[in-house]
Amino acid sequence: QKEVEQNSGPLSVPEGAIASLNCTYSDRGSQSFFWYRQYSGKSPELIMFIYSNGDKEDGRFTAQLNKASQYVSLLIRDSQPSDSATYLCADLYSNYQLIWGAGTKLIIKP
Amino acid sequence: GAVVSQHPSRVICKSGTSVKIECRSLDFQATTMFWYRQFPKQSLMLMATSNEGSKATYEQGVEKDKFLINHASLTLSTLTVTSAHPEDSSFYICSATLAGGVETQYFGPGTRLLVL
Numbered sequence: 001q002k003e004v005e006q007n008s009g010p011l012s013v014p015e016g017a018i019a020s021l022n023c024t025y026s027d028r029g030s031q032s033f034f035w036y037r038q039y040s041g042k043s044p045e046l047i048m049f050i051y052s053n054g055d056k057e058d059g060r061f062t063a064q065l066n067k068a069s070q071y072v073s074l075l076i077r078d079s080q081p082s083d084s085a086t087y088l089c090a091d092l093y094s095n096y097q098l099i100w101g102a103g104t105k106l107i108i109k110p
Numbered sequence: 111g112a113v114v115s116q117h118p119s120r121v122i123c124k125s126g127t128s129v130k131i132e133c134r135s136l137d138f139q140a141t142t143m144f145w146y147r148q149f150p151k152q153s154l155m156l157m158a159t160s161n162e163g164s165k166a167t168y169e170q171g172v173e174k175d176k177f178l179i180n181h182a183s184l185t186l187s188t189l190t191v192t193s194a195h196p197e198d199s200s201f202y203i204c205s206a207t208l209a210g211g212v213e214t215q216y217f218g219p220g221t222r223l224l225v226l
Contacts, residue, residue: 032212043203043220044154049212088154096142096207098215102153 002027004091006101015110019076023089023101026070032092033072035063037085038103044088047074079108111137114206116218123194124226131189131221133204139184140206144215145177147200154203160187194225 003026013019025033032051036044050056050063050072062075076083086105090098113136123129133143143160158179160166166179178190187206191198201222205215 034214036217041201043217046214046216049214051212092213096209096213096215097144097156097159100154 004101009105114218135206141209143187
């Protein structure tokens with residue numbers, strides 16, 4: 001049974017600092033991972049995906065994948081209050097399904 | 111690109127009635143569509159996987175006769191909650207997969223259902 005684990009938080013980060021969100025996965029054969037952001041009362045929106053070992057950067061966001069240690073992380077630089085949301089990590093399963101982590105609630109304090 | 115719409119965004123109905131929710135991929139053809147429900151402060155729960163022209167695959171514990179899914183085309187899937195009851199009140203969200211490269215799910219804005 002594939003599993004994705006995330007600390008539910010809340011993770012509190014001061015404005016302007018780097019927020020670091022982490023996720024571990026159980027299936028060593030997993031290839032592709034996604035980060036979504038979900039604001040309260042809204043549906044998830046895609047931030048980015050990663051499938052290669054190492055870092056992938058997109059604006060203020062950097063996803064990191066370490067297949068040997070089976071973890072995925074998301075760094076948010078220069079955190080803004082508008083980044084306060086729940087961040088969902090997901091592992092791509094067969095038939096395009098995603099195995100979801102429970103999500104980490106991030107709070108950016110002004 | 112990769113926009114998914116849902117209609118209606120919010121619906122209030124009486125117990126015992128049926129409610130239909132539409133999910134459309136507006137600017138791409140979706141290989142697969144998914145239906146989720148989410149209760150307040152809880153995680154997304156996958157209800158079913160839907161492919162155009164074939165029967166939906168339901169997750170364990172989801173009643174297929176209560177949650178009817180029709181996937182009429184590569185851009186439209188519908189979820190009908192039949193004989194809705196107050197315990198069906200929830201946030202229903204669809205997603206559509208854009209194939210090619212890494213298959214990525216894009217979510218609709220969700221439908222908030224309240225059954226009185």
